[in-house]
Amino acid sequence: MAQGVKQFLKAQLSAFVGGMVDYAIMICGVELFELPISTSIVISGAIGAVVNFSINRYWTFKDEQTKVGDQLWKFIIVVIGSILLKSQGTPLLTDITGIDYRITRLMVELVVSLGFNFTLQKFWVFRKGASKE
Secondary structure (H helix, E strand, O other): OOOOHHHHHHHHHHHHHHHHHHHHHHHHHHOOOOOOOOHHHHHHHHHHHHHHHHHHHHHHHHOOOHHHHHHHHHHHHHHHHHHHHHHHHHHHHHHOOOOOOOHHHHHHHHHHHHHHHHHHHHHOOOOOHHHOO
């Protein structure tokens, strides 16, 4: 399997694991603690991001040579963008379509994960030699 395809699949698995943590916490926040959807997504997104960063750094992109701080500040910027897109996009799509938030969250997650997170993580956060910028 080509290295790029293998890395893409590993990144998607990492996103899936982090996303499952994120999604479960979001549902608990809304259903158990009666938090607004956006607030719950912000909290769950931050926790899911920790899981995702750890898996990506040590397994997906295998970049332990770069100082963690050099990657972490970039990752935090990506996570903030991702959380903003998801926390605003999910309620908006729910309002527009009338579809349950649990479904629209998955729809928004797919777009954000593939179109935003993977691209920025591969070519900016975990890019080899990124600490030399």
